[in-house]
Amino acid sequence: MRPITPVIMPLLTSLLSGMAYFIAGKYGLVLAIPPGFASAVWPASGVALAAMLLYPKVSTCIGIGLGSFALNLGVMANGYTGITIDMLTLPTCIALGASVQSFIGYWLFNQLLTNTLFDSPSSIVRFTLVVSPVSCLIAASVGTGSLFGLGAIDATNIAFTWLTWWAGDTIGTLLFAPLLIILFSREKRFTRVRKWQIAVPTAAIFSGITLLFYLSTVNQREDAQRHIVDTARTFAQNLSERLSISENKLLAYNAFFNSSSVITAVDFERFSSYILKDDHVFQGVGWTPIVSAENRPLYEALAQEEISPNFVFRDLNGEGSLVTSPEQAVYYPVFYIYPLAQNEKALGLNLSSLPHRLPILLRAIATGEPLATAPITLVQSNREQKAIILYLPIFAAPPLSAKNPNIAAAGFISGVFQMQGLLDNLVDQLIERKFGLRFIDTTDANAVSTLYETPRAKLLGFQPETIPMTFGGRKLEVTVFADAEYKIGSKDWTSWSILTFGFLLAALFQAFILLITGTTENIKSEVERKTLELNKEKNSAEKANLAKTNFLNNMSHELRTPLNAVMGFIALTLKTPTSEIQRSHLSKAQLASSTLMSLINHTLDYSKIESGRIELEKISFDLNIIIDKIYVIFLNLAEEKRIFFQIHVDPSTPKRLIGDPLRLEQILINLCNNAIKFTSSGGVTLKVNSEEVDDKHIALNLKVIDSGIGIEKEQQEKIFSAFSQAEKGTKRLYGGTGLGLSICKKLVEAMDGRISLKSKINIGTQISVQLCFKVDESEDGESRNITEKYRSDDTPLKNMNILVVEDVPTNRELATYMLADFGAKVFVAENGFIAINFLKENNKIDLILMDLQMPVMDGIEATKRIIADPNTRHIPIIAMTANAISTDVNACLEVGMLDHIAKPIDEQELVKKVLKHCKTGINRV
Structure with a gap:
């Protein structure tokens, strides 16, 4: 007796491969995009090639042909109902093309990839650029030719159908063949981990693209439905006009x-x-x-x-x-x-x-x-x-x-x-656009009469649009619907692109994964070593970045803390009886300290200037105050070099402007400092005048003229570049980093201004800046000092109980003097822990001024606990800290503080913010 196995196994292989092709093809039909009867992605082509490589060739090839025949016959016969002899030709031709394509793909794969499979870049490239696209030419050509020859498509759709068919088979092969070969392979190099590494991302991408395709087709269907509605309304309007x-x-x-x-x-x-x-x-x-x-x-x-x-x-x-x-x-x-x-x-x-x-x-x-x-x-x-x-x-x-x-x-x-x-x-136009029409008289609801109806079947899935009309006392209705040919009346390029390019990218991504995993298997130890080195470098970079951030924070705090005391006590001393000489010296020291504070702010803000994220203020300021500061700063420097420094301000220049005074001051400081540094004889002149732009704005013209060494003509174009100076020897002679003019240019451009330079060697240099400012026409500006603002009341903080939480004794003393001078009753605490205990027994505090960096308990933690306590959550809290970087300010606001006062403390700003938050109160939810 002949053995049964040799007979059953080929039949079983044919059956299984045919079923696999049929199931994959069913899914591919879901992704089909009319016109053309072709899917933009055809998973069955990948299933066919994988089956040919994994199982016996002849029986698998036969099974693929049977699966393709059954699949396409079902499409032709609309679910295998009403099958006729005439329907068998097209499925047979398409099945033949699928079988031949799978065999040619198998032959090319064996010829070009041999035993390398997908472990090397060359094998992946050959599979991607030769095996898949070349073998898939067969089914696309046979299928499209059969469709056209049997009249299923017209000549206008041949190119679209062939391109979609070929692209769909190619992408299906690229995406599914490697995946199935690796998943069902028994070779040791395809470990379980590697299979998961390939399968999971591919499945995720595949699902995502399928979802996008579904959403696109839904959107396309909605567009088609809107098209039906618009067509019906247009038709009804044209009909109504014709009746009229x-x-x-x-x-x-x-x-x-x-x-x-x-x-x-x-x-x-x-x-x-x-x-x-x-x-x-x-x-x-x-x-x-x-x-x-x-x-x-x-x-x-x-x-x-x-x-x-x-x-x-x-x-x-x-x-x-x-x-x-x-x-x-x-x-x-x-x-x-x-x-x-x-x-x-x-x-x-x-x-x-x-x-x-x-x-x-x-x-x-x-x-x-x-x-x-x-x-x-x-x-x-x-x-x-x-x-x-x-x-x-x-x-x-x-x-x-x-x-x-x-x-x-x-x-x-x-x-x-x-x-x-x-x-x-009108009806001809509808029919040409693949629409049908029903025109009825509904005057008698019990005897509706049809006036006209096109002999076309409605396309299921789309709602017809009905428009009511009246004519001659009769009630009429126009119903427009998509006919059976409407679905192939237009090409859905959006969905086609999502599928084609989406799955093509998915296939390329999968090829990339194959390459990576294959390389990983071959040089695993090398990758681990490189990964370890990269991790070390990454950690080092993160630590360096963290150190830089901590350095800026600490630098800000350490510089501002003593400067706060200097500026504060100068301000307090100026409020006491002094001689004219003492007052003059103290005023100059106050101006210099304020300028030093501005320089610290700008230095800490340089990273923002470097990255282009410059935040500009729009506040009222007194131009004369800035000019006075510049004069005080650079007069002594000029006298030390035995040159003159003079400022000429046009009397017609408005005094009060609205803009960013700190940026303007920084520009002038850099320009004047640069001019004095490179001037050994003669002197430096700052000229200030203005031109009217409109009723509310002026163009402020600033010219810094020196009699210094000058700049070579070929060097003038790059003088505003960072770390650039006129010549190599200049840095050795005069020092500096070459950042001054670069910062000036960036600030001027950020303020929508212009900066230009004129220079002659050994004669001097003139740098001109033009900036636009709004003129402040208000009578009550922010620059008035607090004593002027409260002339009628020298104690605006009278009857206010304020708790100052500060660990530095001089800062506590300074804040106490300032607040008490304006009438407040001041209580102090050395850290957050002491402040919380103090509030348990004294909850009638009107406002808390909270430092951030303190021992035992810092200001952030103390604020959280005060807000969490129902007995103290109503008390307004204002941060009073030397940490003025934006991240620190944001941290204060995020934790629940209402405002921020930077050290050194400006007593006008201090009183203004205290009054603001004590009067408005707080309602935390």
Whole structure:
């Protein structure tokens, strides 16, 4: 007996590979983008190649063909219902292409990759650039050719279909073949860890792109739905305009009748031929007079003479035949009609004999408005054609004959609106754009009548749009829907791009992962060593950055703490009786200290200048104060070098400006310092004037002129660059870093200003700066000192209990003197812990001034505990610290402090902020 296994195994392999291809193909169909019947990503191509490489070749190739055939047959037969012989050709051709492609891909893989698989860059490149794209040319070419040859696609969609098919197969192969080969491989080099490293990112990216594709198709569907709505509204508007134009043509007959002395059949035909020239809406236009029984012979005789010898009043009987009208009190005959040739059957028709016609005529007479009939089938038509007739009442008609004026009465102008002519090219435009139409009359809800309907099936999944209309007293509805061909009427390039480029990037990313993991397996120890070194360098860099940050914080604190005492006690001494000489010396020392403080601020802020993140203030300031500071600072320096330093300020220059005084002061300090440094004889002059820009702004012109060494012409272009000086020898002779002018240029540009330079060797240099400032026109500026602001009350802080939490004795003493001088009752605590214990017994404190860096408990922790305590959370807390860097200020505000006062303390700012927060109070939630 022959063994069963050799027979069963090939069958089982064919079955499993066919099922795998079928399932992957089903998923690929979900990603299909019309037109073209091709998916932008075809996972089945990757499954096919992987199966060919992992399992027996012949049976796998057969199984792939069977899976492809079954899949495409289901698509052709719409779920395997109604399968015919004619449907078998296309799936067979596509299945053949899939089988041949998988075999060619297997052959190329073995020829180019041998045993390297995906462990080397060269193997990945060959697989990406040769194996996948070349082998996938086969199925795309065979499938697209078959679709076109069998009429499934037209010539305009060949390129799109082929490109989508080829790209989909290529990306599917690139993405899924390596993944499946590695996951199902039994080779030791593909460890479990490496499989997870490849599978998890690929699955995540694949899922993400699929989600994006889904969202894109949903958005596309919403756009399509909006397109249907817009199309329906546009169609309804065009139809409404066409009805309105046609109704206006009937109204023209009213004017025609009212302006004529006699209306003959010839007159009516001539006027109608003019009005209805090139009109496709009206089947005909008629004149229907209201005729009494006694005038019937006169009308019939006139019509027989002018229109037709066979003219008589006729009724439509119950069998649908026209018979001579019996005697009745009033007739409504169709008397004139245009065009006569194609509407002759309706001539003489007594409208009162038609069902439901007389009530419409009587209601039109009663309302004076044109009224339409329900949809009818035209009597004169050789085929059934829907139409509606609009009757316009005419109340004062002229005679129809000059010989007999009695042949005149009120009547109706009627217009027969044929649906084919009314809709005409409007429907053609809809059909061309893959839309269908249903036009119905809903006046009678129990008997809805269809006026027009396109013979096209609705496309499922899209809601039709219905627009209600009214015409001639009738209720109409226009419904526009996407037909069965709408879905392939436009190319969804967005979704196509998401799938194609998304999965292409995913495939490339997977190739990158393969390369990385393969390299990792081969040189694992080297990677570990490099990683260790990189980690060390990273930690070193992080420590250096942390050290820099700590250095800036400590430097700020250490410089500001003694400077706070110097400036504070100078200010307090100035408030005591002193001689004029002492006051002059102290004032100059105060100005110099203030400038030193500005220099410290700018030095600590240099990193912001370097990175371009310069924060500019817009506050009111006194220009004279800045000029005075500059004069005090550089007069002594100039005298030491035995040169002059002078300042000329145009008297017309406004004194009070709005802008950033610290940046302006820094620019002047750098320019003047640079000029004095490079001047050995003569001197330096600062000139200040202004030009009016508009009613509220001025251009402040600053010129620093020196008689120094000058700058070579070729060096002038780079003099404003960082770490640059006029020549190499200059740095050795005069010192400096070369940052001064670079900082000036950055500050000027940040303030939207201009800076320029003129220089001649051994003659001198002139640097000009122009900055725009707003003029401060307010009478009460921020620069007034606190004693002026409170002349009527020298103790604005009277009756206020303020707790100062500060660990430095001199700072505590200084703050106590300042606050007490303005009337406050001051309590002190050496650190946060002592402050909290003090508040437990003295909770009637109005405000707390809190330092940050203190032993035992710092200001941040103390603030958190004070705010957390219901008994003390109402007390406003203001940071009073030498840490003025923005990160420290933000930390104060984030923890719950209301404001920040930088050391050295400005007593005007101190009193202003204390009053502000004591008066406004606080409400923490």
